[in-house]
Amino acid sequence: MTKKATERTNFAEWVTAIGVDADQVKAAWQELQRRGLVSARRGKVTLSPLAMRRATSDVQRRLAAHLSGYLLTENAFIVRRAGDPPGLPCILSTRIAVEQIASYFKEGWGVTEIERDLSILTREEIEAAIQYYLNHREEIERDRQHSRALYEAHATKRQTMLA
Amino acid sequence: MSEETPALETLFARLLCDVMIPAELSAAIRAQGYDVAEARALPVEIQQDDHAILRAAAQQRRVVVICNYSDPQSNFCLMHEAWRAQGKKYAGIILIAQYQISSRLGRWEVRDRLLNFLNQRTADELSNQLWWLPQE
Numbered sequence: 001m002t003k004k005a006t007e008r009t010n011f012a013e014w015v016t017a018i019g020v021d022a023d024q025v026k027a028a029w030q031e032l033q034r035r036g037l038v039s040a041r042r043g044k045v046t047l048s049p050l051a052m053r054r055a056t057s058d059v060q061r062r063l064a065a066h067l068s069g070y071l072l073t074e075n076a077f078i079v080r081r082a083g084d085p086p087g088l089p090c091i092l093s094t095r096i097a098v099e100q101i102a103s104y105f106k107e108g109w110g111v112t113e114i115e116r117d118l119s120i121l122t123r124e125e126i127e128a129a130i131q132y133y134l135n136h137r138e139e140i141e142r143d144r145q146h147s148r149a150l151y152e153a154h155a156t157k158r159q160t161m162l163a
Numbered sequence: 164m165s166e167e168t169p170a171l172e173t174l175f176a177r178l179l180c181d182v183m184i185p186a187e188l189s190a191a192i193r194a195q196g197y198d199v200a201e202a203r204a205l206p207v208e209i210q211q212d213d214h215a216i217l218r219a220a221a222q223q224r225r226v227v228v229i230c231n232y233s234d235p236q237s238n239f240c241l242m243h244e245a246w247r248a249q250g251k252k253y254a255g256i257i258l259i260a261q262y263q264i265s266s267r268l269g270r271w272e273v274r275d276r277l278l279n280f281l282n283q284r285t286a287d288e289l290s291n292q293l294w295w296l297p298q299e
Contacts, residue, residue: 049208080236087236093211095237096183100230103265117185120203120210144262147233151260154232155295159279 017072018062028059038067052093065092074135077128088143089132091125098136099143101129172224173198176255176286179225182210185264191274197281200225213237217246221253226289228277230261243293255289259296 014029015022032038037051048054051064058076065072070079071086078098081087089098096118104114114126133140177198180189186201193199200223202210209215213231217239220227231237239256246253259277263269276296 049206049211053207081234083236085235088234090234090237093207094182095211095213095231097231097234097261100183100261100265103262107266109265109267117187118183119186120182143233148260148262150233151258151262151295152298154258155260156297158299159276159283159297 014063014066017066018059019072020059020062024059025063028055028057028063031056032060032064037064049093061092068093073132075128075132077125078132089136089140091121091129094120094125096121096129097143098129098132099140099147101126102133102140102144105130105133172286174285176226176281176284176289177224178281179216179220179223179227181216181227181229181231183230183261184228184259185270188264188270188274191271192277192281195278198225213239213242217242217253217256221251224254224286226255226257226286227253228257228259230259230264232258240293247291252291254286255292255294257289257294257296 011022011025015025018025029038032051032055033040035054037048037054039046045067047064047067052061052068055061055064061076062072065076065079069082070092071082072079073089077092078089079092080089090096091098091101101114104117109117111123111126111130115121115123175197177200178189178192179200179202180192181202184201186203189199189201202216205216205219209219216229217227227239229239232240235241239258243256257277257280259273263273273296276299280294280296
């Protein structure tokens with residue numbers, strides 16, 4: 001990013017959101033820009049939909065996720081959608097919830113099996129979701145129970161034959 | 164039959180399985196003669212966006228099969244209400260329980276229940292409706 005572009009975009013806010021020093025954020029921006037994944041014109045940032053998946057470091061990943069409007073967690077692969085209330089933790093750019101990977105993990109699925117089952121995920125992403133689950137067991141278990149209860153409350157017990 | 168898209172009118176539903184539905188499950192439904200597309204094959208900008216998924220499904224007259232009903236910010240129950248309020252048309256949404264498809268055995272029961280469900284309803288009956296896959 002040129003000095004001017006840095007001034008026009010909300011650079012200080014990015015640094016705060018990402019939680020690393022300004023030089024690292026600047027280097028991440030420059031690398032994403034060099035690879036054509038982000039651009040800034042008159043203070044307006046444009047982001048490729050591939051930016052999050054093609055990021056090659058955690059800082060790049062976090063920057064791309066922040067610029068896409070996600071709320072970051074301590075894990076660069078795990079984000080929430082912004083809003084009130086915010087979304088549940090999910091794997092960056094996939095719409096697959098940590099809760100689902102936790103269910104696989106608890107059922108005894110290995111990372112390779114999960115990777116084969118949900119082929120849009122990489123090994124790194126699956127491991128990140130499992131790690132997030134292990135660090136936030138109570139929260140994710142609550143999410144799992146909540147979605148189970150919702151399903152059981154709404155889904156009819158039996159298939160009804162049509163007349 | 165609509166003049167614009169005659170090829171898309173079918174008696175039974177065509178499906179779009181979202182990215183969290185295992186490929187094995189989509190293949191099992193396809194093996195029973197259903198036309199099943201998978202969101203993983205769509206462009207990445209569509210895969211990342213709930214509204215884009217529902218729009219793509221609506222354009223292709225496909226019922227979306229998905230597990231996202233409990234996330235307040237990625238919620239097809241809320242989208243169904245919003246789309247209905249705006250009078251937007253789509254082919255239907257079927258919600259299935261995520262915890263059942265991540266079970267090695269449970270997913271085959273889901274397949275059977277989904278097939279029972281689809282075999283008993285026409286595409287017309289499913290359209291513009293939100294369905295929770297019955298538990299038995």
